[in-house]
Amino acid sequence: MLPSARKPRIWVIAFICFSIAAGWAFAGRSVQPARKAQYVPGELLVKYRPSARKAALEDSQRQRGVSTLRTFESIRVRHLKLPDGMTVEEALEIYRDDPDVAYAEPNYVRRISLVPNDPDFGELWGMQNVDAPKAWNTQTGSGTVVVAVLDTGADWDHEDLTHNIWTNHDEAENGADSDGNGYTDDIRGWDFVNGDNDPDDDHGATYHGTHVSGTIGAEGDNGIGITGVNWSVSIMPLKILDANGDGFVSDEIDAMNYAVANGANIINASFSGGSYSQSEHDAVNSARAAGVLFVAAAGNDGQDNDDIPAYPANYDLDNVIAVAATDQNDDMAWFSNYGATSVDVAAPGVNIYSTKAGDSYQYSSGTSMATPHVAGLAALIWAENAGLPYDQVKGRILNGVDVLSG
Numbered sequence: 356m357l358p359s360a361r362k363p364r365i366w367v368i369a370f371i372c373f374s375i376a377a378g379w380a381f382a383g384r385s386v387q388p389a390r391k392a393q394y395v396p397g398e399l400l401v402k403y404r405p406s407a408r409k410a411a412l413e414d415s416q417r418q419r420g421v422s423t424l425r426t427f428e429s430i431r432v433r434h435l436k437l438p439d440g441m442t443v444e445e446a447l448e449i450y451r452d453d454p455d456v457a458y459a460e461p462n463y464v465r466r467i468s469l470v471p472n473d474p475d476f477g478e479l480w481g482m483q484n485v486d487a488p489k490a491w492n493t494q495t496g497s498g499t500v501v502v503a504v505l506d507t508g509a510d511w512d513h514e515d516l517t518h519n520i521w522t523n524h525d526e527a528e529n530g531a532d533s534d535g536n537g538y539t540d541d542i543r544g545w546d547f548v549n550g551d552n553d554p555d556d557d558h559g560a561t562y563h564g565t566h567v568s569g570t571i572g573a574e575g576d577n578g579i580g581i582t583g584v585n586w587s588v589s590i591m592p593l594k595i596l597d598a599n600g601d602g603f604v605s606d607e608i609d610a611m612n613y614a615v616a617n618g619a620n621i622i623n624a625s626f627s628g629g630s631y632s633q634s635e636h637d638a639v640n641s642a643r644a645a646g647v648l649f650v651a652a653a654g655n656d657g658q659d660n661d662d663i664p665a666y667p668a669n670y671d672l673d674n675v676i677a678v679a680a681t682d683q684n685d686d687m688a689w690f691s692n693y694g695a696t697s698v699d700v701a702a703p704g705v706n707i708y709s710t711k712a713g714d715s716y717q718y719s720s721g722t723s724m725a726t727p728h729v730a731g732l733a734a735l736i737w738a739e740n741a742g743l744p745y746d747q748v749k750g751r752i753l754n755g756v757d758v759l760s761g
Contacts, residue, residue: 393628394461395603398424399435399446400634407455419449427608429615430637434462434605458633465607465628465667467507467563467600467723481570481703481728484685487584490735495575496585497738502571502621502730503614505607506564508556508594510712511543513565515573515580520544521591523617536616544592545613547606554592558600562712564592566719567625569710570727571734580716581708584731585738591619596626604628608638615645620737623730624651625723627665636670643674648745650730652722653679653692660694669697674745676733676752680704680725691722699753702728 403412416423420438427434437446443461450459482488501521511520520543525534532539544554556565568583568590575586593610596602607624614622622642639649649672654665660677668677679701680691687693688705704725711717729752736748743751 393464394443394630395464395605396443397437397439397441398462398605399437399443399450399459400432400462400605400632401435401450401459402430402432402457402634402637403455404457405431412455415453415455421446425605425609427612427634427638429612429641430608430634432608432634432637460633461630463604463628463630463632463635465596465602465604465626467558467596467626467721481707482582482584484681484683484703485728485732491575491586494735494739496572496587496735497741498587498589499741500585500621500734500737501589501591501617501619502623502734503591503593503610503619504564504568504571504623504727505593505595505610505614506556506567506623506625507558507562507596507598507600508546508554508564509544509568509590509592510556510562510565510710511554511592513569513710513712514714515577515710516565516568516590518574518577519572519583519585519588519590521589536613538613544594545610546594547609547613548594548597548602554594556592556594556712557598558596559598560600561717561719562710563596563600563625563719563723564594565712566707566709566717567623567723567727568592569716570707570724571623571731573710580710583709584728585734588731588734588738591617600626602626604632604635608634611638611642615642615647619647621648621650621730621733623727624649624667625721625726627652627654627668627722629663629665631664631666631669635667636672639667639670639675640672643672643745646745647674648676648730648733648748649674650676650678650726650733652726653677653694653698655680655690655721655723656692657690658692660692660697664697665692668692674749676700676729676749678702678722678726678729680720680722688720688722690720691725700729700756701725704728 572588573583575582651668680688707724
């Protein structure tokens, strides 16, 4: 994996086995002007000040014809539905002038971004490039480490994934919320797009979430298909992106809260958007407070994230690892975003072979494919060193790189 640099300079490819035992480094991030904003019509995310009286807020919403869709208690943000005829721009002007409001913002869109793949490359070359086999001599993973995959879902009964899918042992599949966590029969995660307990992958174009999950933890040494960075791990599928690969920050926040509440160590975020979201930032920060590492794709625009940020990868939080993509020659992929201060490492992301729905496999490319290599590495480090705090896990990853001259 590579610590990124501005083009045409390129530094890096990491040795996984070195990362299991190395030190600490961090590249800072800063908020810059965003790419063109896309958001959900008729919705806002609003955070009220602690001094605001609840009764007054409810009365104000009724007068404006605004209803609350849900409340994110961990960051004190309300997801609001605007009345018919009120635009997001009009609502923002009203709420930003309200002294009881700390901030108001649109419900921004987040989406995956894939690059056409080339099936002529060898299978699992990325594992060889990051020297995973050397690491496996020491550690192959542990089911006690939980990686929440916020994506299009996962084919959770895939032959190479089913034994590594997270199980909620506190829940009984009986039509009731047995563990009292607010989700009924959430045995193996949750579908936040459709509001049910089946986070299956319906992204027919590439089965994006299934592919990502396989790189993190397709079962190893089982005589079937491929292996992920971890032979054994607990993958928590949380579906926040629909069949087209599109999703909303509001569902992402819900999923992050679920991941934290249910014991995730790592969140894999193989998606991006062009607009800074304070509520998304606050949710990632809330995960940080719980000791959760957040691994995010840098984006596939071939642009410098220092100048044109991509979120959530660009948030200036020390639990975030922003990941660019490299090719078989350890060069920066032509499509990958980069950034001397805003992107931390790069990992294999071109023609990556991994799991596909229906007990099959396929090649895909993108920083989405690079990100699970790093999330998988973090899980491998935690399997070997269970008591490490997130910043030391991140430090071992950033300090365990090969530096390549450009």
